[in-house]
Amino acid sequence: METLLQIMVILFLARIFSEFGERLGLPGIVGEIGAGFIFALVLKPADIETFSFFAELGAIFLLFTAGYKEVHVKDLKAASTSALIPTASQIIVAFGLGFMLGEMFGFGFAESLFMAVAFxxxxxxxxxxxxxxxxxxxxxxxxxxxxxxxxxxxxGIFLLSIVISVATISQFPSGIQILLTLGQIVVFILIMGFLGWKIFPFLFKYIQKMHTKESLFSFVLLIALFSAYLAEVFGLHAVIGAFFGGxxxxxxxxxxxxxxxxxxSGIAYGFFTPMFFAFIGLSMKTEVLFTAGTFTILVIIFALSGKLIGGFIGTKLAGFTTKDSLIFGIGMMPRAGVELVVIAIGKELEIISNEVFSAIVLMVVISIIISPILLEMSIRYKEKGLIAS
Amino acid sequence: MIGENGVVNTPDNLFSISNILIHMTAEEENLEKTENEKDTGDSPRDRNRLSDICADIKISQIMSKEATIIKDDEPIEAIIELMARTPYHSFPVLNSDGELVGVIDQDTILELLFFERSHRDHHTHLMAIKALSEEAATLMVHHPVTIFHDASLCDAADLMIKHHIDRLCVVHDKKLLGVVSKSDIIKKIYELRGK
Structure with a gap:
């Protein structure tokens, strides 16, 4: 299939399926994954090189916009004390269960680690x-x-940085290796911090005055790509750089x-990120899911219960009631963007298998569908007093 | 009229010429204008000439010094009340040291007040946190577009036109000195061109 036609069809399907998803009350991402899945199933494209390149840019822009639009560093300070225990608890338990599941099925160290990060x-x-x-x-x-x-x-990004850096090592990394990895991350962050503190504000004053069309917009995109590239120079993945650039x-x-x-937002959500999510759908292998039935079911159960149990324990320790702890645990169950980026990278680096990749995509889709339903049920039950404290 | 701002006292700008023209009779002025247009092709609307003049006007000369501000610990109710009482669209937010830390505009407040009605796309994590917040420090946009007090009127106009910004905060060493709006600029141009 011609490249142009391929991109056109995939974008069209992604938009249409995303709309269906929205109409059904689901986030558009479910439709976009479905679009890629249907595209692969029906059209069976042989050459997906261009599509894969756009998907890679999609992952970069997904995390760049997450940093650019959704993270406010000052909020971290305010939130740090009150949410420390519940946050640490839900992440540690989910991470631990992910790693444990990998070990149970005899996966290598790096693959288990990727699964843990994706959880x-x-x-x-x-x-x-x-x-x-x-x-x-x-x-x-x-x-x-x-x-x-x-x-x-x-x-999530921090864990991903570490995991990618130690991915090539087939056993638990030594102290020096961990220090080296942390050093790379710290130096990269320091450089980015300096650029953000001194260089970029100065640069943007002049960019703003440029006569070239859309100079500000172009330079924002340039910084997204530059940060992604710089991260690769430091041995980190491009998406991590894009996130810090944002x-x-x-x-x-x-x-x-x-x-x-x-x-x-237009270029990210209107073109690149649908490409990424559709590519995730395209890369899913349903036949693998059937052969690895038990594993897939366990991935879903472990990933969702990890957040539920970890969130429950953490909030109980923080003094919440049983009902509120349950609501919190369920609320922390959904996964979407970052998790899919993690497994996409794992697959790209040939660390995780098709089984793990497909099972986690299915887990993400199921978590998106059932989390709101379970959350609403738990809230309704609490209000009706059907759950004993 | 122009002299009130003290700008005419600046020797190297073109206001003194404008000031003289203002004292001419309307007939003389029209005649002068027509002759000028014939000779040089200029008109009072000539863009270059206006740009030349505006490049010499400092923002500090036209900004509103008595801006209505919001303190960063101001509760949302007080902010809504202020918006209901005043005709302004946006308000600078200052911290206890008098430094500009953000801006709150009508769009932000409306978006947060109607957060529940907005489309799922807007239900992002950051928006949800803002929608729950009760004070200016969390509600505000943390990255107000500012302009230095010694920038020219042209700089401000360029920023506003290029990026569809209605109002700029004028700062010096993080301290808010005033605000300049599109209408301040238009008023100044109106003065320059004469009624």
Missing amino acids: SPTSISVVVKTLIDTDYLSSKPGSMMLTSAVFDDII IILSDLPLAKIETVQKKV
Whole structure:
């Protein structure tokens, strides 16, 4: 199939399926994954090189926009103390269960680690609508979910950085290797911090005055790509760089002018990220899921219960009631963007198998579908007093 | 009229010429204008000429010094009340040291007030946190577009036109000195061109 036609069809399907998903009350990402899946099933494309390249850019822009639009560094300070225990607990338990499952099935160290990282983050936006509809957004567990999720992307990216760096090692890394990896991350962050503090603000004053069309927008994109490239130079993955690039631009007034933000969102959500999610759908292997039935079911159970149990224990320790702890645990179950980026990288580096990849994609889709339903049920039950404290 | 701002006292700008023209009779002025247009092709609307003049006007000369501000610990109710009482669209937010730390505009407040009605796409994590917050420090946009007090009117106009910005905060060493809006610029141009 011609490349142009392929890209056109995939984007069209992604938009249409995303719309179906939205109409059914599901986030568009489910439709976009479905579009890629159907595309592969029906059209069986042989050459997907260009599509795969756009998908790679999609992952870069997904994390760049997450840093650029969704992270506010000052919020981290405010949230740090109150949400420390529940956040640490839900991430540690989910991570631990992911790693344990890998070991149970005899996976290598790196593959188990990737699974553990893919189990760790949460995509809270999936359940925000449910919290609003049930009038629970401002409740104790609702606000704790939001506070706890402030750290999620950051921790997810941090874990991913470490995992990618030690991925080539087939056993537990030595102290020196860990220090070396941490050193790379620290140096990269320091350079990015310096650029964001001194260089970019100075640069943007002049970019703003340039006569070239859309210079501000172009330079925001350039910084996204530059950060991604710089991360690769430091032995980190491009998406990690893009995420930090987004963060350092997030408080830069000239880079965050409303009109520029809209253009960045447009190109990211209108083209590149649908490509990424569709590529995830395309890469799924259903036949593998059938042969690895037990494993797939266990991935779903472990990933969802890890967040539930970890969230429950953490909030109980923080003094929540049983009902509120349960609501919090369920609220932390959904996964979406970062998790899929993690497994896409794992597959690209040939660390995780098709079985693991496909099972985690299915887990993500199921978590997106069932988390809001379970959350609403738990809230309703609490209100009706059907759950004993 | 122009002299009120004290700009005419600046020797190297073109205001003194404009000031003289203002004292001419309307007939003389029209005649002068027509002759000028014939000779040089210029008109009072000539873009270059206006740009030349505006390049010499400092923002500090036209900004509103008495801006209505919001303190960063101001509760949301007080902010809504302020918006209901005043005709402004956006308000600078200052911390206890008098430094500009953000800006709150009508769009932000409306978006947060109607957060529950907005489309799922807007239900992002950060928006949910803002929607729950009760004070200016969390509600505000943390990255206001600012302009230095010694920038020219042209710089401000360029920023506003290029990026569809209605109002700029004028700062010096992080301290807010005033605000300049599109209407401040238009008023100044109106003054320059004469009624």
